[in-house]
Amino acid sequence: GQNIDQPTEMTATEGAIVQINCTYQTSGFNGLFWYQQHAGEAPTFLSYNVLDGLEEKGRFSSFLSRSKGYSYLLLKELQMKDSASYLCAVGSGGYNKLIFGAGTRLAVHP
Amino acid sequence: GAVVSQHPSRVICKSGTSVKIECRSLDFQATTMFWYRQFPKKSLMLMATSNEGSKATYEQGVEKDKFLINHASLTLSTLTVTSAHPEDSSFYICSARELRENTGELFFGEGSRLTVL
Numbered sequence: 001g002q003n004i005d006q007p008t009e010m011t012a013t014e015g016a017i018v019q020i021n022c023t024y025q026t027s028g029f030n031g032l033f034w035y036q037q038h039a040g041e042a043p044t045f046l047s048y049n050v051l052d053g054l055e056e057k058g059r060f061s062s063f064l065s066r067s068k069g070y071s072y073l074l075l076k077e078l079q080m081k082d083s084a085s086y087l088c089a090v091g092s093g094g095y096n097k098l099i100f101g102a103g104t105r106l107a108v109h110p
Numbered sequence: 111g112a113v114v115s116q117h118p119s120r121v122i123c124k125s126g127t128s129v130k131i132e133c134r135s136l137d138f139q140a141t142t143m144f145w146y147r148q149f150p151k152k153s154l155m156l157m158a159t160s161n162e163g164s165k166a167t168y169e170q171g172v173e174k175d176k177f178l179i180n181h182a183s184l185t186l187s188t189l190t191v192t193s194a195h196p197e198d199s200s201f202y203i204c205s206a207r208e209l210r211e212n213t214g215e216l217f218f219g220e221g222s223r224l225t226v227l
Contacts, residue, residue: 033216042203042218043154087153095142095159095167096207098216103153 002026004101006088011107012078020073020104022088030091032064033098034073037085046073046086075106083108112138114206116219123194124227131189131222133204139184140206144216145177148201160187194226 003025012018024032031050035043049055049064049071061074073086085105089098113136123129133143141162146154158179159167166179176198178190187206191198203221 040201040223042221044218045215048215085153095144095161097144097156097159098205099156100146100154105151 002090002092002099004088004090004099006086006101006104008102009105009107011109012075014078014080014108014110016078017074017076018078018106020075020086020088020106022071022073022101024069024071024088024090024101026090026092026099028092029066030093030096032062032071033089033091034060034062034071035087035089035100037087037103039085043087078108080108080110082106112136112206112208112217114204114217114219116204116222118222119220120223120225122225122227125195126193128190128192129194129224131191131202131204131224133187133189133206133219135185135206135217138206138208140187140208141184143181143187143204143206145179145187145189146203146205148203148221150201154203157189162187191224194224196226199224199226 006022034046037043047062054063059076064071085103087103088101115134117132143160145157148154156169157172160179160181162181168174181187201223204219205216
């Protein structure tokens, strides 16, 4: 079966660092994706990991451990505009369809 | 980056009518598109995989006669919600990946909000 877990909600302070964890158990694995979604809008791509290790892209970094079925998204120097839902997704199957976790709603406070 | 466009962005219809949502890849070709559904404050639920020139592959629990998918060309997929009912009200989002690209980023359309009265 497919199971992707991430915390439902998190809060953080502007300027701080926050780590959003994601664990997965899927029947196939073609890569792990993180997307950001603001309310009422479509998701926007943040990162993609297919090999173990850390991928850094500006203020955002993503880590993957395939043996542990674990990933995290690290957001540095938080800004108010980072308040959004963060979706962890696993690519699976011949078409590499994305299966999404429930999403983590992040609230950034002044 | 690549652009995926959905139309209409919002639609309100009466119960029992059918609604068609279009998904277009504007600057790339996509043999495969994916249709998702999202309820308020919930994550995206994959409904089906749309394949150009062949039948769509539906996820378990999704009624294929209720949600008709047609992938007529390499740049267009349509989702038709047939005989819509209030419980079909939701945010429908399509996504696509470039031709022959089986890994990497999936590009999402803007989404279509359906309200069935």
